[in-house]
Amino acid sequence: MKKTLVLSTLLIGAAALTGCGLQTNNEILSGEDTLVQNTDTTQITNPASEYCISQGGTSEIRKDKDGAEFGVCKLANGEEREEWSLYRESEYVGLSLADAEAKAKENGVEFRIAEQDGEAKALTMDLRPGRVNAMVNSGVVTSVVIE
Template sequence: MMKKTLLLSLLAGAALLQGCQMKTNDDAPPPPRAIGMANPADVYCVKIGGKLNSKENEHGQYATCTLPNGEEIESWQLFRRDHPVKK
C-alpha cells in the first residue's frame, strides 16, 4: 500500500511539473535578419581617413564626412564627387 501511494504521488508530481513547462510559440515569425551591407558612402569616408558625423534636419538624418584637411562634406556628395558616373 505504501509503494502504491508513493508511486501515485510521484506520478502526480511529474504531471504537475509537466503542466508548468514553459510554452513556446512555434508560429511566431523569426526575428528580422540584418542586411549586412554597409553604406558605401560612409565606408568610403572612413577609407580615405575621414570621420563620420551624424546630422539631422527637417528631412531626417544624414551623414557628413570630416576629411583629414578639415573639410566637412555630406558623405554621398563626397562619394559622387570622387566616383563620377562614366557616360
C-alpha cells in the same frame, strides 16, 4: 454515379498527397526536428560612409531642419562634406577626360570642364542638379564638383 465516385476518390487522393513532403524553410535548412533560427546580424553598409572612412575621415549622421538624416564626412584636413556628394565625385577623379564623359553619360548627368590645365573656362551659373563640373590636367580629371 461511377463518374462521381471516381472523381471524388481522385480529389481525396490528391488532397491527401498534397500535404506529403511539405516542410517549412527552417526545417529544410536544418534537416532535423529542431528549427534553425537566423541569427545573422550583418547589416548592409553605406558605401558613401565606407568611402569617407577609407579617405581617413569620420562619418557622422546629422539631421536637417525637417528631421531627415544625412551623413557628413569629417576629413582629416578639417573639411566637412556631405558623404554621398563626396562619394559620387570620387567616381570621376583619376579618369581620362573621355572616360569621365562616358561615365557621366552612363549616369545620366551633364559633364563639363570647369578648368583645364590651370585655365578656368567660362561657365554659366545656372544650377542643375547632378551636373558634373570637372577640373582636368593633362587629360585626366583631378577634381570634380557635382551640383
